[in-house]
Amino acid sequence: MKRKVLSAFGLLAVFVAILFCLGLPGSKAQAKTYQIGTDVTYPPFEFANKKNKYVGIDIDIIKAIAKEEGFKVNVKPVGFNAAVQSVQSGQLDGIIAGMTITPERKDKFDFGTPYYKTGAVMAVKKGSNITSFKQLKGKKVALKTGTAAADYANSLKKKYGFKTVTFDDSDNMYQDVTTGNSVACFDDQPVLQYGIKHGLKLQIASKPANQGWYGFGVKKGTHKQLIKKFNAGLKIIRENGTYDKIVGKYLGTTANPQVKGKTFTIGTDVTFPPFEFANKNNKYVGIDMDLIRAIANEQGFKVKIKALGFNAAVQAVESGQADGVIAGMSITNARKAQFDFSKPYFNSGVVMAVAKNSKIHKLSELRGKKVAVKTGTSGADYANSLKKKYGFKVVTFDDSNNMYQDVTTGNSIACFEDHPVMQYAIKQGTKLKIVTKPALNAPYGFAVKKGHNQALLKAFNTGLEDLKASGTYDTIKAKYLGSDEIKTAAKTSGNSAEDRTFIGLIKQNQGALLSGLKETLWLTVVSIFFATIFGVLVGLMGVVPNKFSRGTSTTLIYLFRGMPLLVLALFIYTGIPSLTGQKIPAFVAGVITLTFNEGAYIAAFVKGGIEAVDPGQMEAARSLGLPFGKSMRKIILPQGIRIMVPSFINQFIITLKDTSILSIIGLLELTQTGKIIIARNLEGFKVWTIVAAIYLIIITVLTWLSNWVQRRTKV
């Protein structure tokens, strides 16, 4: 039976795969796409970051150049040797992989303008007393195959009498030295520098030798056009500062020592354009996003953006789950009691907007009508302060989009929103118009929990000043609000160009939907795993002949079955860190929430299932002399489990659906993904239809499976 269940899951997987294959890219790029090979892992030049996205100096440079020159690249991390060979065989068009330009390589490759200067250095274990090559005599030295540094070491080998061990990747090479197998290794200087900065327990013990340059290579005599474009693009990014920014990002030249290299979690709103919103590629952009990233870049720290929604973001900072919040947050006296604010980075004010064809244009016309606001915003505060005077009712929403829709559909007569946000939304096609002048002029600030993260706050202020001085600040602002840019912004977010049919929407968002689905399934599977353990344990505690254990079981079931999932999720995500001072990643909080909640239900039916087994079975087993535990295991559980199987499968389906509730703590599962896509394209009906269909398909398969298993296990 087990095998059949597995194969049914396989079927499900195939089903899902087919669903997404249907939406494979049909839109052929007009610009040429080049296939570029790179190394698997050669930080800081190329490596997968925590999100498994390839980043690094090489990757950022080739992408920046491609952008400047209007071509596309598909970077493939195939490994250094494989990349070299693939370029030679014509499988790949070019290679950028921290590849030193050497005379031998020039026989086979044409190189672009050198883009990075490097040299080979020797590194030894931290604290080692080796400082010269002479001390290597008779010892082992670790090298990485095919690197210029390895060539250099091999050239010294005879003279200094050391042995070499060769590895296929840098990590293993370093480890061979840190564990003491080898006494030293040779590698390119920036690579080692970066590694050491990130905690590698090595120290550099020689001056850079065999200095050379890294170059972008193509097969000799081919792709002249590509080399030309590379050289032209490199020149542009060197001149406009992008190059320095990229290098600085990884090697942290201008970094602020207090925050350097640290990663801060920054909470933000799910959708508050133009300050934060997911673009077509579902990457968070906007004034806030660009600003915090530019400041982080400049100050040498890293940010992890968490689009939690405004309220959740504010709570996350208060509870210590996030280090700071940047979410178009007005600086108010009330908030100052809880937060320390940066210098204002944007001046805003609240306006009233009504449906395009509405005749309302004054606050006094709102008497007796409904007005939509978004929770926790200055717009909401403003509306609440006026509602007595003007006699209107307030309806509260959790995100801007729903608030706008309430006005366009006529449920509410007007809404209150920050001026730039309203402006941007209208330009994006929201059918509203602004009818009042900005009121309550309130500046936006970046906030940290009062008394905490002062270094981050200081870095933000310094960075903001620098960005203002360098003009970057104005560029960012103009990108989203400048009159010329608005059109391009509208274009990039693609209101007119995007295909708005169902198929079109699936095609554009398949990546996001797929990763949302993956998160949903992953969350479901992990939660079910732990919930089953928890549930079975608590259920069993409920049937053993021990008053204390039965009481505990009953209490746990009562507590976790009685608490709404939403409340439990928020309690665990924001409450626990406030109590313990320990951050919990959203995914973990989500899994804990589901484990307790679903586990309580599982416990209840496990208990029930065992109790449903004829008590005579236990008596017969016990009267043979079998102890309680053995009787349970051999006789009662096998019969009880048969009774429980349908309930288990039912619970799995419920768990899958319940994951959607975890969107509240910012988990990017299927529902949250849908929310974000809608925030960008405002196609609520169609996107929710797609999301609903995906849930239904999976649940249909699961239901079918459940019926099948039920038939199978009938006694």
Added chain:
Amino acid sequence: MSEKVKVTNLVKTFGDNEVLKGINLTVQNNEVVVIIGPSGSGKSTLLRNLNKLEEPTSGSIVIDNVDIARNDVDINSVRENIGMVFQHFNLFKNLTVGENIMLAPIELKKETKEQAEAQAKKLLATVGLEEKFGATVQSLSGGQQQRVAIARALAMNPDIMLFDEPTSALDPEMVGDVLEVMKKLAKQGMTMVVVTHEMGFAKEVADRVVFVDDGQILEEGTPEQIFEHPKNERLQDFLNKILNV
């Protein structure tokens, strides 16, 4: 004859309800004692106290010189020597006939599968069901199930067997086969305590018949004394009722 079981002043209460009101009963080795009495009189409770399926409230139950009413007794090892046969058979529904019989010997006596299997087949032969070794429990009739249950109890080589109304749940045509097996056991000298309404069985097989009513033993004696010359009024009543149906 030596004493196998000696029950002294056994009291059992369920809440306020006193079900056994001070029972004194002795069972000799190789003796067959049949307990009769109206339903609700406490005879099943008395039997279930003998292997502690019910916890005695007070009094003592000495089996082979060990008072099992005490709390510090290793009840599991005591039970290994006491076979129990239930009214509703209680065969393990998740196991086959053979597995039902082999489970305890393998788990508790650490017999190998081969030993247990050989013994199980032998026991099935004695109850006339050798061909049912691999059958599922659900495929057997009630009478067959009860005979397997007896074989299961015998697999641990107990030196006393308790029968709790073993034929009450059977269709009349099945009763004979089960009683036949029990008679055979009695002939082989097994010590047996049987709660039953089968007066024919009691007359034929019992060494001693015990009449229980209202939680007390009102009369005991040989089958002849009990059935031919009952002294107690309630016993006379009881016999009138069941023999003149």
